[in-house]
Amino acid sequence: MNDIKLLRHYIFIDPHNLLNDINNNDTLNNIKKIHKQHYTNKEIVKYYGYNDIINLLKNYDNELCKLFMELNPNYPALLADIGRLIILYTYGGIYHDLKCISNKKMIDYLSLVSPEIQLIGDESWKKKVRNTNIVALQKNSNFIRIVLQKIKIKLKNSKDAFGPQALFQIGSKIYIEEFNKQHKYIYKYQFETNNMIEFFIKKIYSKNIKKWKNTYEYIFKRTPPS
Numbered sequence: 001m002n003d004i005k006l007l008r009h010y011i012f013i014d015p016h017n018l019l020n021d022i023n024n025n026d027t028l029n030n031i032k033k034i035h036k037q038h039y040t041n042k043e044i045v046k047y048y049g050y051n052d053i054i055n056l057l058k059n060y061d062n063e064l065c066k067l068f069m070e071l072n073p074n075y076p077a078l079l080a081d082i083g084r085l086i087i088l089y090t091y092g093g094i095y096h097d098l099k100c101i102s103n104k105k106m107i108d109y110l111s112l113v114s115p116e117i118q119l120i121g122d123e124s125w126k127k128k129v130r131n132t133n134i135v136a137l138q139k140n141s142n143f144i145r146i147v148l149q150k151i152k153i154k155l156k157n158s159k160d161a162f163g164p165q166a167l168f169q170i171g172s173k174i175y176i177e178e179f180n181k182q183h184k185y186i187y188k189y190q191f192e193t194n195n196m197i198e199f200f201i202k203k204i205y206s207k208n209i210k211k212w213k214n215t216y217e218y219i220f221k222r223t224p225p226s
Contacts, residue, residue, distance in 0.1 A: 081171030
């Protein structure tokens with residue numbers, strides 16, 4: 001349990017260079033420098049690219065992995081929606097979007113959480129669940145497994161889907177709806193407090209991370225006509 005509390009996960013996906021080694025990406029390396037200055041409490045910080053997510057999916061569900069590989073890279077937010085879930089299912093730990101960093105008080109907070117709690121979700125100031133930050137206190141979470149399987153079913157039935165609304169329906173909405181079913185051992189917490197995270201909007205989000213492309217392309221790749 002202590003190791004999981006110290007483990008931080010981040011995903012970096014460049015839709016223009018999906019298969020490139022993320023360790024050679026200047027943008028990510030600058031973000032890592034900011035993280036390194038902050039994470040000084042023996043935290044283990046791991047970064048995942050497109051290939052890393054594929055490898056995890058192969059070990060979990062080959063059918064879901066194949067669907068993932070068919071997704072249009074101009075929807076990197078959907079790739080990240082699936083990626084964060086398979087990472088947490090495999091390892092447990094804390095997932096953050098790149099623009100978020102855990103407050104050092106977070107470990108103290110998690111030490112007080114009931115051992116029955118399996119997963120903690122992010123609640124915005126509007127009292128809505130988000131998947132920007134997720135804490136999985138156990139590996140192989142049944143809740144995450146349910147969400148991943150529902151995403152797989154949705155993907156199989158969405159071959160002609162396109163646009164931002166389809167993106168939400170396949171990714172975030174499934175997680176949010178499942179969370180709101182009040183699963184036992186699932187807890188909602190307002191992350192935007194001194195206990196949980198700190199935002200580095202100016203240093204990371206505004207400067208380095210462009211907003212996901214608001215495209216109306218198909219969710220799945222299309223082969224250009226010959």
